[in-house]
Amino acid sequence: MLKMVDVFSDSPRSYATLSYTDITMVKATQGTWYVNPKCDVDYQAAKKAKKQRGIYHYCEGGNPESEAQYFYQNVKGYIGEAVPAVDWEAGSNRSWGNTTWVKRFVTEFHRLSGVWCLIYVQASAISQVANCAKDCGLWVASYPSMDWKSWKLPNMKVNTSPWPTYTVWQFTGDNMDRNIVNTTVEGWKKLAKGSGKSVTVKPKKKSEWKKKNGVFVLGQSLKLHKTPHIDSPAIAELPKGSAIKYDATLQGPKRLWLRQPRSGGKYGYIVGRDKYNKALGKFE
CATH class of the missing domain: 2.30.30.40 (SH3 Domains)
Structure with missing residues (x-):
């Protein structure tokens, strides 16, 4: 398994290049208005340090296709080398509880990029994104406590159903977001590449007299x-x-x-x- 840290604008910049981690997951966008000003700083630092990379979008629950398009437009330079992820949480999310929102988001992002997103969600809310299990990997958040400030993996059962297991498990979220990744470096690179083919939607023929x-x-x-x-x-x-x-x-x-x-x-x-x-x- 690999160790992954996820970072955002307020994280210490040193988190992107920790010597004992394998992957750096960087927040890129939120809604259709916010781009993390430190995204490329952390991304390029992680790349220089020979880390595997990921980039994620925080959902605000507006139009899912619009948010997917906004995410894609701001990260398309990373497509193929970074694993994309969508962060589905209750905070600042006016569509929390909607069971079709994330499905529409990942479908649109895949249409544009040829890559399926990982889906970040707390274990107790997996049912909201269960319809994505066939296409997307699961990034599940489940903590033994908010005091677990260690890379030692807690001995606990993690709910992943209907996924047979997780791709990523975030097991701390206090002083640092620590994650364990259930694949190899080659497996991570494969997730980043996806099919490599975007899907062209043919315009509808104009009705004519x-x-x-x-x-x-x-x-x-x-x-x-x-x-x-x-x-x-x-x-x-x-x-x-x-x-x-x-x-x-x-x-x-x-x-x-x-x-x-x-x-x-x-x-x-x-x-x-x-x-x-x-x-x-x-x-x-």
């Missing part, structure tokens, strides 16, 4: 709109049985729109099929 002439007989009273949007102003409300001629169709994300030519080169727009793909009249 298709030229098509026809007649639509209304099966119910419907509004004729000024634009192809359900909330746009109505030109008129047409009664059931009205027949309109259309010259083009537009399949939007929810509705099929029909375009009616009007005088002066203008158009009216009416819904032909609703969001359930149900025809609201008869096409002739």
